[in-house]
Amino acid sequence: MLHTQGARPTLASVAAIAGVSRQTVSNVLNEPSRVQAETLAKVRAVLDEVNYRPHLAARQLRTKRSRVIGLRLEQVTDGINGAVLDRFLHAFTEGAQRHGYRISLFTADDDAGEIARYGELLDTTDIDAFVLTSTHHGDVRTEWLSARDIPFVTFGRPWALPHAAVSGTAPHAWVDVDGSFGTRSATEHLLSSGHRRIAFIGWPAGSGTGDERRLGWQQAMRTSGLGDDELDLLDLQTADGVNEGAAAIRSLTGHPAAPTAVVCASDSLALGALEASRSLGETFAVVGFDDTPVAAAIGLTSVAQPLIAVAEAALDLLIAQLEDRPDSTGHRLLPPRLVPRRSTATPPTTT
Amino acid sequence: MLHTQGARPTLASVAAIAGVSRQTVSNVLNEPSRVQAETLAKVRAVLDEVNYRPHLAARQLRTKRSRVIGLRLEQVTDGINGAVLDRFLHAFTEGAQRHGYRISLFTADDDAGEIARYGELLDTTDIDAFVLTSTHHGDVRTEWLSARDIPFVTFGRPWALPHAAVSGTAPHAWVDVDGSFGTRSATEHLLSSGHRRIAFIGWPAGSGTGDERRLGWQQAMRTSGLGDDELDLLDLQTADGVNEGAAAIRSLTGHPAAPTAVVCASDSLALGALEASRSLGETFAVVGFDDTPVAAAIGLTSVAQPLIAVAEAALDLLIAQLEDRPDSTGHRLLPPRLVPRRSTATPPTTT
Numbered sequence: 001m002l003h004t005q006g007a008r009p010t011l012a013s014v015a016a017i018a019g020v021s022r023q024t025v026s027n028v029l030n031e032p033s034r035v036q037a038e039t040l041a042k043v044r045a046v047l048d049e050v051n052y053r054p055h056l057a058a059r060q061l062r063t064k065r066s067r068v069i070g071l072r073l074e075q076v077t078d079g080i081n082g083a084v085l086d087r088f089l090h091a092f093t094e095g096a097q098r099h100g101y102r103i104s105l106f107t108a109d110d111d112a113g114e115i116a117r118y119g120e121l122l123d124t125t126d127i128d129a130f131v132l133t134s135t136h137h138g139d140v141r142t143e144w145l146s147a148r149d150i151p152f153v154t155f156g157r158p159w160a161l162p163h164a165a166v167s168g169t170a171p172h173a174w175v176d177v178d179g180s181f182g183t184r185s186a187t188e189h190l191l192s193s194g195h196r197r198i199a200f201i202g203w204p205a206g207s208g209t210g211d212e213r214r215l216g217w218q219q220a221m222r223t224s225g226l227g228d229d230e231l232d233l234l235d236l237q238t239a240d241g242v243n244e245g246a247a248a249i250r251s252l253t254g255h256p257a258a259p260t261a262v263v264c265a266s267d268s269l270a271l272g273a274l275e276a277s278r279s280l281g282e283t284f285a286v287v288g289f290d291d292t293p294v295a296a297a298i299g300l301t302s303v304a305q306p307l308i309a310v311a312e313a314a315l316d317l318l319i320a321q322l323e324d325r326p327d328s329t330g331h332r333l334l335p336p337r338l339v340p341r342r343s344t345a346t347p348p349t350t351t
Numbered sequence: 352m353l354h355t356q357g358a359r360p361t362l363a364s365v366a367a368i369a370g371v372s373r374q375t376v377s378n379v380l381n382e383p384s385r386v387q388a389e390t391l392a393k394v395r396a397v398l399d400e401v402n403y404r405p406h407l408a409a410r411q412l413r414t415k416r417s418r419v420i421g422l423r424l425e426q427v428t429d430g431i432n433g434a435v436l437d438r439f440l441h442a443f444t445e446g447a448q449r450h451g452y453r454i455s456l457f458t459a460d461d462d463a464g465e466i467a468r469y470g471e472l473l474d475t476t477d478i479d480a481f482v483l484t485s486t487h488h489g490d491v492r493t494e495w496l497s498a499r500d501i502p503f504v505t506f507g508r509p510w511a512l513p514h515a516a517v518s519g520t521a522p523h524a525w526v527d528v529d530g531s532f533g534t535r536s537a538t539e540h541l542l543s544s545g546h547r548r549i550a551f552i553g554w555p556a557g558s559g560t561g562d563e564r565r566l567g568w569q570q571a572m573r574t575s576g577l578g579d580d581e582l583d584l585l586d587l588q589t590a591d592g593v594n595e596g597a598a599a600i601r602s603l604t605g606h607p608a609a610p611t612a613v614v615c616a617s618d619s620l621a622l623g624a625l626e627a628s629r630s631l632g633e634t635f636a637v638v639g640f641d642d643t644p645v646a647a648a649i650g651l652t653s654v655a656q657p658l659i660a661v662a663e664a665a666l667d668l669l670i671a672q673l674e675d676r677p678d679s680t681g682h683r684l685l686p687p688r689l690v691p692r693r694s695t696a697t698p699p700t701t702t
Contacts, residue, residue, distance in 0.1 A: 068455075073444050080644050086437045093424050094458045102476075104419075105454040107445045125453075242648075271648050293431050297593075297622050297645040 009050035018046040066126030067101045069318065072114050074133060075107070080268045081240065083292040084305060085133055088155060091311035092131065099319060101128070115144050122150070129318050135159055135174070137208055142172055151321040153314045157331065159208030173317040174331045175310050179209055182303035182336040183216030186263045186287040189301070189338055191224050194347040195261040195285060199234040201248045201273060202265035213265045213289060233257045240265070245272025249284065260348035261285035267292045270300055274343055285344045299342035306334050360401035369397040417477030418452045420669065423465050425484060426458070431619045432591065434643040435656060436484055439506060442662035443482065450670060452479070466495050473501070480669050486510055486525070488559055493523055502672040504665045508682070510559030524668040525682045526661050530560055533654035533687040534567030537614045537638040540652070540689055542575050545698040546612040546636060550585040552599045552624060553616035564616045564640060584608045591616070596623025600635065611699035612636035618643045621651055625694055636695045650693035657685050
């Protein structure tokens with residue numbers, strides 16, 4: 001052992017052991033390209049030997065980077081749909097830590113509150129960047145950050161500018177999951193089991209995420225030969241929630257299109273749909289969205305978002321900005337995956 | 352309006368408007384007791400008028416407080432039991448924000464990793480305190496922090512010293528939920544519905560939390576007249592998990608004590624128990640623990656931890672330490688609440 005037990009290695013002690021100047025050790029740590037290969041190898045061997053931990057605070061001061069990423073913790077709703085953002089938070093925090101970043105968490109009641117919080121954090125702390133979740137039409141948060149040149153990435157595409165997003169000229173970095181791909185897969189799964197009249201229980205038109213999820217169902221149904229009039233009949237719109245999903249199913253009794261299956265925009269809606277279906281003695285096949293723990297628990301087929309990949313992509317796009325890499329306003333649209341379970345295992349009882 | 356639109360008010364501008372010195376404005380902000388009442392009122396009126404926001408960073412520098420609380424985000428397990436800690440995180444973050452504190456999140460694989468992370472954070476950032484979750488026997492994290500005089504509070508009592516904890520000489524601040532109260536309530540609920548032979552599905556002896564939950568069931572069963580031999584027969588021990596709960600129920604077929612109901616140490620175990628019970632065509636009454644979203648979704652009676660109250664108490668004990676108030680090593684043991692649902696709605700079919 002080259003170092004005394006308990007004494008913390010310093011630049012000076014490393015320099016003494018390696019027989020070089022302190023400046024050389026500093027160069028090895030901070031500007032290795034300026035150091036000769038032989039010296040580099042020798043000093044690095046000593047650094048490893050004494051388990052030298054560069055003082056991060058000093059490094060941060062030098063690079064003017066805090067390595068802190070701000071993230072708003074969204075409010076818990078029914079504990080079902082919120083699980084997705086909690087899982088994203090876990091994945092993002094783990095990924096960020098691997099890259100030497102920490103997460104600073106805050107809460108806000110709405111977009112205005114979130115912006116106020118950005119201002120406060122930027123005023124009072126060192127924060128490198130923000131991650132935004134739940135983007136929506138007319139999202140003023142991204143404008144605010146863009147106008148101030150503050151690095152950020154969104155989980156959710158910029159809905160205000162769908163065409164810009166699709167054509168690759170998105171105004172900021174974003175990661176999203178292809179919702180229409182998810183509901184299209186779900187609908188095709190039901191079609192392949194023999195269902196023909198498949199309803200969609202989703203949110204009223206106007207929400208970016210909800211409209212995307214409706215779109216995938218529409219696409220698959222049109223491909224299967226359904227006309228727009230029939231589609232309209234099968235398109236049930238409601239607020240999100242377990243009770244709302246149950247009410248939608250009850251409204252199907254004596255429905256002119258007599259659907260045998262439903263694709264839902266969320267697991268909350270699907271849970272209500274499944275329970276109402278059972279209590280009516282019906283056997284509607286039901287698919288949810290988000291593959292929450294509740295879906296796994298009750299045997300509900302659901303569409304799973306690849307949250308670890310989302311977190312990794314978001315981190316990658318954020319670090320690209322912080323390091324001034326060219327893809328700093330890039331975006332990634334990731335496909336979700338259908339997880340088939342009991343709720344879609346039986347073919348339609350009426351055709 | 353006394354101030355120019357867009358110009359940010361400063362000590363100097365406030366002083367100019369109020370007709371006092373900058374030092375007086377500073378005194379009003381930091382040492383109001385040194386300022387005459389009339390001057391205080393005048394300056395405060397100007398501060399309000401111009402919406403002066405004291406520069407928190409400067410204040411932090413002066414008070415040597417960062418107003419940052421570190422918290423380890425625990426790994427997601429089956430997405431069922433983890434929901435409790437996610438809900439605690441939400442409640443704690445919201446409470447902390449109301450008190451002007453932010454949460455710095457990190458992850459770790461185990462206690463040693465968590466301690467390494469404490470060291471790194473303390474070395475490199477300003478952090479005021481830590482919140483620890485999932486305390487257990489021989490928890491080295493609390494020793495490490497105590498030895499260094501670092502403010503912290505635990506969600507979970509100090510299991511290594513149960514007697515000290517109970518007698519009020521706990522070595523550190525903690526908040527916990529009274530698990531034995533919860534399972535006692537659950538067992539009494541079943542007894543009052545006519546069940547007599549009630550099994551317990553819990554974790555092997557040795558985990559503080561698990562032993563507490565077993566204790567409450569034992570207490571209620573003894574009070575109902577059961578002897579220790581019968582209790583031993585009804586005490587099923589297994590690892591946590593949905594499959595484990597199902598296996599425990601299947602082991603009850605032809606069981607000598609012929610139980611009609613089970614109290615479980617977790618919702619994961621209870622979910623497995625309920626599903627296995629249904630697939631066997633049995634009608635075991637089942638109670639879970641933690642009142643997770645899954646319990647609500649499947650109609651499972653469960654014991655709910657008062658997580659908002661836990662978060663408030665933890666924050667209160669933490670701030671007491673940071674402000675050197677006398678109850679800085681206090682503790683709070685909060686009672687949980689039984690949430691009855693369908694899974695315990697039917698009386699026993701055999702007696």
